[in-house]
Amino acid sequence: YFIIKGVERVLMMQEQPLMNRIIVEHDSKKVLQAFVTSSSMENKSRTVVCANPAARKKGLYLKHSAFAELIPISIVLKAMGVQSDMEIIQMVGIQKKYLETLMPSLQEIHDKGIFSQKSALEYLANKIKVKPGNERRPKQDPMEVIHRQLLSHIDCPNNNLAPKIRYFGLMIRRVINAMHDDKIIDDRDYYGNKRLELSGQLVSLLFEDQFKSMNTELQKQADLLLSKWHQRGSHRQ
Structure with missing residues (x-):
């Protein structure tokens, strides 16, 4: 309850989605996704791991406002320093359901000729969204985008991206699990997935x-x- 310029004002309590927590659900186009709304002192952003809405394209992709299009999740992990395909598989899971879902994303690395962290970062640099009016300014460094905007609530001391890599692995695992079991898809109306402001x-x-x-x-x-x-x-x- 406030008095502003002599007028009574009341701010009502509001429900908001929970920050810094993985939520698995279908979006408006019925595409399964795992997303995190990250909130930190420096930045707020939304990171999404999802299937491609194009039926002919399989695999998992990163959707983020910093990029102009969907990015294959395997290229993101390669840019973050994951050296081999086997590391990605071991991080997510070696069971058949994980392998079948990850293989199209891993194949895309080879199709695009991306075999090193440097080439993955160059690919991301070409996909960074340019804001209107800033066309003449140099594009953001993709590594800076990874550090500052992707999963911005996770600290990476000494520029060690291992915590973010593991978190991405968990998001991928939860999406694949939800593909095989609808019961583990989160309920938006569940109070445990909300907060009161x-x-x-x-x-x-x-x-x-x-x-x-x-x-x-x-x-x-x-x-x-x-x-x-x-x-x-x-x-x-």
């Missing part, structure tokens, strides 16, 4: 959004003034 959290989110907007606008104005200053300096010379 009270007024303090809602106000803090509002402040965070406004503060980020102010910083963005400040940066734009600073860039504009600096560009004008450089132009004046070049004309004087």
